[in-house]
Amino acid sequence: MPAGVVILDGARPPDLTTLGGRSPVPRFAVRSAFAAEDGDVASLAGWFDSFLRVEATAVVDRIAAVQRSADRRPGTFRRDVLVMAMVEGRTSGVAFSEAGTYDDLVNATSGTAERLVVGDDEGERLLLPRLERAPAGWQRRLQRLLRRVRSTFGDDAWDVEWVDDGRVCWLVQLRPVTRPTRRDECFTIANHAEILPALPSTLMTSVIAGAGPELFGWYRRAVPALPANRDFLEVIAGRPFINLSLLEDMLRELGLPTRLVADSIGGPPDVDRPLRPVRVVRALPSLLRLGTAQVTAVRRARRNEAALVALGDQPMATFGAALDVLHDAYVALVTGMFPLSSAIGPPLAVLRRLGTLQAHAARHRTVTTELADGVAAVQAGARSVEDFLAAFGHRGVYESDIACPRYLDDPTVLRGGAPPAPAPLRATSPPKAARSLRVLLTVPVWWSARAPLDAREQLRHEAMRAFAAVRRALVTLATTAVDDGRLPTVDALWGLTVAEARALDVGTVVTAADAAARAQERAGLAALEPPPVVRRSDDPADWVTDGAAAGGSTWRGLSLTDGTVRGRAWVLDEPAHDLPDGFDAASTILVARSIDAGWVTTLSRVGAAVVETGGDLSHGSILVRELGLPAITNVRGVRRGVATGDAIEVRAGAGVVQRLDGDGDVPAECESENDVEPVSADPPLWRRRTLLRQRWAELAYLHWRYDPAVVQRLLPDGLTVDTFDGDAWVGLIPFEMRDVRLGPLPPLPGFRRFVEINVRTYVVDASGRRSVWFFSLDVPTLPVVAVTRTVFALPYRWAGASHMVRGARHEYRMTRRSAHGRGATARIAFDVRDSIAADEVTDLDHFLTARWGLVTARGDRLLHGAVDHLRWSLCRVDSVDVDASVLEAAGLPAPVGPPRALYSPGVDVRVAPFRRITTGAQP
Numbered sequence: 001m002p003a004g005v006v007i008l009d010g011a012r013p014p015d016l017t018t019l020g021g022r023s024p025v026p027r028f029a030v031r032s033a034f035a036a037e038d039g040d041v042a043s044l045a046g047w048f049d050s051f052l053r054v055e056a057t058a059v060v061d062r063i064a065a066v067q068r069s070a071d072r073r074p075g076t077f078r079r080d081v082l083v084m085a086m087v088e089g090r091t092s093g094v095a096f097s098e099a100g101t102y103d104d105l106v107n108a109t110s111g112t113a114e115r116l117v118v119g120d121d122e123g124e125r126l127l128l129p130r131l132e133r134a135p136a137g138w139q140r141r142l143q144r145l146l147r148r149v150r151s152t153f154g155d156d157a158w159d160v161e162w163v164d165d166g167r168v169c170w171l172v173q174l175r176p177v178t179r180p181t182r183r184d185e186c187f188t189i190a191n192h193a194e195i196l197p198a199l200p201s202t203l204m205t206s207v208i209a210g211a212g213p214e215l216f217g218w219y220r221r222a223v224p225a226l227p228a229n230r231d232f233l234e235v236i237a238g239r240p241f242i243n244l245s246l247l248e249d250m251l252r253e254l255g256l257p258t259r260l261v262a263d264s265i266g267g268p269p270d271v272d273r274p275l276r277p278v279r280v281v282r283a284l285p286s287l288l289r290l291g292t293a294q295v296t297a298v299r300r301a302r303r304n305e306a307a308l309v310a311l312g313d314q315p316m317a318t319f320g321a322a323l324d325v326l327h328d329a330y331v332a333l334v335t336g337m338f339p340l341s342s343a344i345g346p347p348l349a350v351l352r353r354l355g356t357l358q359a360h361a362a363r364h365r366t367v368t369t370e371l372a373d374g375v376a377a378v379q380a381g382a383r384s385v386e387d388f389l390a391a392f393g394h395r396g397v398y399e400s401d402i403a404c405p406r407y408l409d410d411p412t413v414l415r416g417g418a419p420p421a422p423a424p425l426r427a428t429s430p431p432k433a434a435r436s437l438r439v440l441l442t443v444p445v446w447w448s449a450r451a452p453l454d455a456r457e458q459l460r461h462e463a464m465r466a467f468a469a470v471r472r473a474l475v476t477l478a479t480t481a482v483d484d485g486r487l488p489t490v491d492a493l494w495g496l497t498v499a500e501a502r503a504l505d506v507g508t509v510v511t512a513a514d515a516a517a518r519a520q521e522r523a524g525l526a527a528l529e530p531p532p533v534v535r536r537s538d539d540p541a542d543w544v545t546d547g548a549a550a551g552g553s554t555w556r557g558l559s560l561t562d563g564t565v566r567g568r569a570w571v572l573d574e575p576a577h578d579l580p581d582g583f584d585a586a587s588t589i590l591v592a593r594s595i596d597a598g599w600v601t602t603l604s605r606v607g608a609a610v611v612e613t614g615g616d617l618s619h620g621s622i623l624v625r626e627l628g629l630p631a632i633t634n635v636r637g638v639r640r641g642v643a644t645g646d647a648i649e650v651r652a653g654a655g656v657v658q659r660l661d662g663d664g665d666v667p668a669e670c671e672s673e674n675d676v677e678p679v680s681a682d683p684p685l686w687r688r689r690t691l692l693r694q695r696w697a698e699l700a701y702l703h704w705r706y707d708p709a710v711v712q713r714l715l716p717d718g719l720t721v722d723t724f725d726g727d728a729w730v731g732l733i734p735f736e737m738r739d740v741r742l743g744p745l746p747p748l749p750g751f752r753r754f755v756e757i758n759v760r761t762y763v764v765d766a767s768g769r770r771s772v773w774f775f776s777l778d779v780p781t782l783p784v785v786a787v788t789r790t791v792f793a794l795p796y797r798w799a800g801a802s803h804m805v806r807g808a809r810h811e812y813r814m815t816r817r818s819a820h821g822r823g824a825t826a827r828i829a830f831d832v833r834d835s836i837a838a839d840e841v842t843d844l845d846h847f848l849t850a851r852w853g854l855v856t857a858r859g860d861r862l863l864h865g866a867v868d869h870l871r872w873s874l875c876r877v878d879s880v881d882v883d884a885s886v887l888e889a890a891g892l893p894a895p896v897g898p899p900r901a902l903y904s905p906g907v908d909v910r911v912a913p914f915r916r917i918t919t920g921a922q923p
Contacts, residue, residue, distance in 0.1 A: 001171045004084030006033060009067075013060055013083070027086040028054045030062040031173065034070055034079055047072055052112065053086055087170050088112070089163035091138045095128070096181050097146050098157045100227030102249040103127035103271075104146050105181055108138075112163065131252050132273060141169035149174065184537045186248075186270035187234060187241035189530060193613040194594045194620065198573060199238055199526045201403035201494040202518070203501060207323070208240040209233050210498055211331050216246070218335045222289040225253055237540040238525035244533060245270050254287060255279030257744045259690070259910075270533075272908040274693065275744035290342070297339035301455040304336035305462045312466035316473035320502045326402060326470045327498075333463035340456040347449040351442055358561045359439045360446040361625040366457040368619060369626045371395060372600040379604065385411060394468035395461075397575050397598030403494035404598075406468050412577070453622070460619065477504075488512040495519060532613060532636070553659035554677050554768070555638045556684045557610070560621050562653040563630030565589060565608035566660070569646045571639055575602040580644065589650055591642050595620035603629060608650040610635050610657050632657060636682075676768045681846045683868045690743055690910045696869075697906035698803065698810065699735035700830055702882060703848050704895035706730050711761050714891050715773060716857045718917065722762040722770055724847045730892060731760045731848065732884055732899070734812035734828050735906070736803060737779070750783045755801040757814045757826050759890050762847070763855060765917050771853040771864060775890035776821070778814050785818070792865070792914060793858040797821065808832045809879075810903075814886065821889035829881040832903045836874045845874065845902060855917070866912040875903040 007013050032048035049069040051062045067079045093108035108124045128134055134143040141164055149158055149171065157177035163170045196204070212233035220226045226249075234241050248258040248271055255276035280287070293300070311329050316322035351357035371392050377383035393408035474493060481487040486504050492515040493501060504510070528543040567587030570580065575598060579588055590606040592599070594613045599620065603609065607630070614621050614633035624631040630652035638657055642648060647660040711721045711728040721728045740751035758777040764770055778799035779785060788796045798818040804811045808831045816824040836845075849872045854865050880901045888894055 002029075002085045002087050004082060007063055007081040007083060009079040013063055026056075028056065028059055029084045029086045029172070030054050030059060030066055031082045031084070032066050032069065032079075033082040034073075034077055059083060084172065087163045087165055087172065089170075090166045092163040093161075095142065095146060095160040095162060096158070096177060097150060097155075097160060098177060098180060099155045100229040101183070102130050102252055104130060104143075105183070106139075106142065127271075129273075131279070132276070138164040138166075138169060145169045145171060182536065183245075184535050185243060185245040186533060186535055187236060188244045188533045189239055189241050190532050190613060191242060192240050193532065194618040195398070195400040195596055196240075197398045197401055197404065198529075198593055199522065200240070200401050202238070202522070203494050203496055203498065204401045204403060205235055205238060205240050206497040206499075207326055207330060207402070209235050211327060211334070214331045215334055218338055219250060222293060223250060223253060223283075223286040225286070226250055234536075236534060236536075237528050237530055237543065238522065239530060241534065248273075252276075253279075254283045255281075259744075272693070272910075274741060274746065293339040294343040297336075297343045298451050298455045301336045301340055301452075301459045304332045305459055307332050308459075308462045308466045312469040316470065316477075318505045319474070319477055320505050322470050322473045322477065323498055323501060325466070325473075329463055329466040329470065333459065336459045337456060340452045340459070343452040344449050344456065347445045350445050351449070354438060354442055356439045356442045356446075358625065358628070359436075360442070361622075362628045364450065364453070364626055366454055366622065366626065367461045368457045368597050368623050371597055372603070372623060372627060375600045376604055379601075394465045395597055396464075398596060399464050399467065399598055400596075402467060402471055402474065403491075406464075406471065408468070409471075457619070457622065485509060488515050492518075495522065553641070555610075555635045555641065555657040557632040557635030557638075557655050557657070558614075559653055559655035560625050560631040560633055561628060563608070563628075564649065564651050564653075565630050566649040567607060567647070569610075569642045569644055569648050570606065571642060571644045572602065575599045577601060579605055589648055591639055591648075593639060594618075595623070597623060599623075603627065608652065610638055610648075610650060612636060612639055676764055677770055679770065679843070679847050679850060680852075681841070681850050681871050683852050689913060691913045692740065692742060692911040693744075693909065694740040694911070695738040695906060695908050697736045697738055698805075699733060699904045699906060700810065700812070700828060700877065701849055701902040701904070702732045702828065702880070702899040703729045703901075704897070704899050706761075706892070706895075710893065714775070715761075715763060716862065717860075718766055718862050719763040719773060719855060722764050722847075724844055728761060729848060730887065730895070731758075732826065732828070732882070732887065733758050733760060734803070734814075734826070750781060754779055754781045754784065755803050755812065755814075757799075757801060757812060757828075757886070759886055759892075762851065765855055765862065765864065767917065769853055769864065770851060771855045772851045773855055775892070776886065778816055778824075778826075778886065793856045793863065795856075816886065816889070821886070824886040824889035826884040826886045827882070828884070829879070830877045830901060830903070831879045833876040833878055836876060836902075838871075841874055844900070848900070849874070849902065849904075856914070862917040863914040864917050865914040867909060868912075869907040869909040872904050872907065875905075877901045877903045 005014060029050070029052050031050045034048060047069075049066050051066070054062050063081045063083070066081050070077070070079045089112050091108055091110060092112050093106060095107075096105040098105075104127070106126050106128050108126070126139075128139060128143055128146070130143075130147075134140045142162060145162060146160065149160060153174070157180060159173075159175045159177050160171065161173035163172055192200075192208070200208075212231060216226075216232035220228065227246075230243065230246055232243050232246060234243060244261065247261045251258050251260055252271075252273050255278070257275050258271055258273045308329055311325050311332070314321075314325055316325055348357060351360060374383060374388045374392055378385055378388050389408055389411065393411075394406055396404055396406040396409070398404045399406065475490060478487055478490040478493040481493075481504055482490055486507070486509050487493060488511065492510055495515060495518040496504075496510065500508075500510070528540055530540070530543050565587065567589050568583060569591045570576075570583065570588050571591045573593060579585065585605050586607045588606045590602060590609045592609070592611055595603070595609065595611055596619050600623070603624065609624055609629055609631040611620065611631070611633040612635055618633070621631075621633055630650055632650060632652055632655050635657055642657075642659065649658045649660055650656075651658070705727040706729065708721050708723050708726075708728040711730065715721060723729075734755070734757045736753060737751075737756050738753045739747040741747045756777055756779045759775040760772050761775070762770065763773045774795055777788075777794060777796045778801060779796060780799060780801040782798055785796045785798050788794045797816050797820060799814050799816040801814040802812070810828075810830055810832065812826065812828040814826040816822055852867050854867060856863050856865075880898060882899060
């Protein structure tokens with residue numbers, strides 16, 4: 001802290017020309033330190049006067065002015081004043097350090113922060129990591145200061161005002177946080193979307209949300225350091241979302257890469273942190289507890305099954321008693337699933353990578369497969385409905401929602417129909433001999449997954465018995481409540497929260513008007529279509545869908561099985577019994593939001609399945625894999641781009657869905673067998689191994705129109721220049737490359753931070769992928785040039801390069817030093833302005849920035865590298881000044897006119913190993 005003294009209420013100020021025996025202090029800060037401030041209930045921040053840069057001769061007057069400001073607050077309290085040596089900061093601001101968080105929230109500005117604390121300057125907002133090392137400079141000094149605050153005063157909620165003078169980060173004020181910040185955390189609905197209707201019932205959503213503390217408590221027993229004061233589940237737009245940020249923080253606590261969470265559900269991580277070996281060692285006791293839970297998962301599942309049987313047999317004479325049983329059954333189910341899914345995941349990932357998962361799964365039979373066989377037997381007349389209901393009557397469609405009927409409630413789903421034809425339900429390509437040997441060699445890996453896989457499906461089977469018992473009890477209780485006037489209808493129960501349903505036991509009445517109002521509210525929620533991952537700050541109004549078809553005609557997802565089926569789409573939100581008129585089972589392709597065991601009747605009617613939401617371990621995925629049905633899951637956005645009756649092709653092994661023209665012809669505009677992929681602002685599902693991780697920061701996008709023929713002649717055979725409105729586009733892109741690393745390893749020496757300026761255009765390869773083609777990439781680091789040219793065959797050049805920032809003004813400079821184009825230069829200057837709202841980003845802007853791959857040439861071979869990162873955050877720029885002979889050094893004519901210019905603060909990026917492009921290969 002800066003040197004200072006406290007002037008007690010009523011005391012005379014001492015000699016302040018020096019403080020603590022130091023050299024004379026030129027100026028002072030005079031602050032209130034009243035007894036009424038900084039309490040547990042209110043801090044009174046900003047109530048009283050403070051003065052900065054006070055000359056020594058004016059200190060006494062300022063002390064009196066501060067004390068007079070106490071009159072703004074009624075009551076009697078001490079009016080002490082703090083006088084400190086004034087610190088002239090280069091950077092200053094406010095930091096909130098709150099227990100249970102893994103990042104400190106920082107608001108910073110240049111100079112001193114008086115305008116920031118009164119709200120006149122919004123400053124820079126960032127998260128300063130607690131566990132990982134902060135960037136060098138004021139952030140790292142502030143990180144050390146906050147650690148000292150916590151070690152001295154305790155890891156509580158602290159509001160810290162600080163000033164950094166370029167050498168030292170000073171603490172200038174510390175007060176308790178009386179109201180916690182509302183952090184913009186990230187949430188995912190992925191797991192729940194697989195097992196619940198598009199809009200779950202209010203009652204079930206309330207049950208799930210209420211189980212959140214106990215579900216996260218399972219993890220906290222294994223990892224005691226995890227926070228106890230953060231919500232694991234949150235209800236957003238009427239749906240239960242899982243706190244993705246909290247799961248990633250758990251991996252940070254364990255030292256594991258946060259990518260593991262995102263990789264399991266699809267999409268990019270919220271915070272990308274690499275493997276931390278030292279922390280892994282420290283976390284070994286917790287990791288051993290988690291490992292033990294996996295090893296003993298099957299035995300624990302058996303205990304949970306017994307508990308579920310006992311729960312289903314309990315008396316449920318009141319709504320409260322029934323809801324208690326439902327709560328306990330849900331907790332038993334999910335906590336049993338946690339270790340089983342963890343035990344299944346790694347071996348299944350190995351088998352999928354080796355290409356033998358389908359061969360093993362097709363011969364495997366679980367209780368879910370028996371359910372599917374039972375439905376087929378009923379429809380074929382080989383099994384009576386009564387016999388089936390005795391064994392499986394407790395199952396149903398979207399059965400995880402207590403509001404959804406079971407087969408016993410609605411046996412119409414079992415009505416007669418043609419039994420499933422075996423041919424379209426099996427992979428179309430039999431395993432080759434070499435692959436059969438691979439299947440034999442991977443049998444031990446499959447054995448390690450079989451037992452937990454069986455236990456997982458059996459656990460769910462028993463949980464649904466308990467759910468069915470609870471549902472019967474709730475329906476009986478609701479029927480009585482209707483008779484005595486407490487409920488208008490039985491179905492009105494499903495629109496209540498748990499607390500509202502419990503209130504029925506004490507005579508609370510739900511009127512018809514109450515039920516109608518709740519139904520109207522749910523109708524509004526049903527019109528929303530939340531994305532799989534959302535932020536707390538997102539506006540649900542942006543999720544309204546009008547059913548308009550999305551652009552493009554190719555979608556990619558996670559392959560579950562092999563096989564290719566060409567036919568017509570059958571788009572469903574819920575299972576259906578009969579095919580549309582004129583549809584043939586072998587060529588009908590189901591397109592659904594999600595599927596579970598309740599879809600077995602529908603699955604028996606189709607030749608392939610395409611599912612928007614799901615993963616390898618979802619129950620629906622296990623079912624179609626065991627059936628051998630050609631299927632793809634996690635195909636984002638496909639239901640908005642495909643309508644029932646559209647001609648589509650499913651290449652299940654490649655994870656590709658493609659819309660066809662007419663009755664199934666390849667689109668006429670395609671130059672090859674494959675359609676050109678649509679321009680997408682968001683990346684496709686990441687299904688590749690990650691080779692490199694890095695950050696692209698402080699980017700400027702400067703583009704000029706060019707004649708396509710001019711650009712095409714500079715491209716190798718096999719690539720076609722990509723155009724927008726008939727023009728090719730050439731970009732000059734300056735940015736900072738940061739923290740380049742291999743996979744989860746720390747940043748490579750010499751690759752931590754450097755400037756890059758590249759010249760690029762946009763191409764389409766033979767498989768229809770849109771990619772970037774680089775004419776040159778100039779960097780000031782010779783090791784980068786040597787490695788990238790040798791390993792990746794990218795045209796990197798050695799150059800002197802720099803980046804300077806003065807307020808909003810950025811300036812990049814480059815002069816090439818390597819022999820190829822020696823002396824080529826680039827000078828780029830621009831001012832960054834306001835950010836561009838997502839709905840204001842144009843199609844051309846997406847065309848120029850949203851590229852999910854790059855192409856390079858090694859000899860006569862073309863190589864493709866997939867790229868993945870979050871959607872670009874773009875800003876407007878003005879006052880652009882460009883002088884770049886590096887464009888002409890690439891063989892291009894000098895650009896005409898000003899460039900189309902954009903700026904982005906940057907993204908975290910991952911790059912897959914490069915693969916050779918073969919003409920006609922599937923994307």
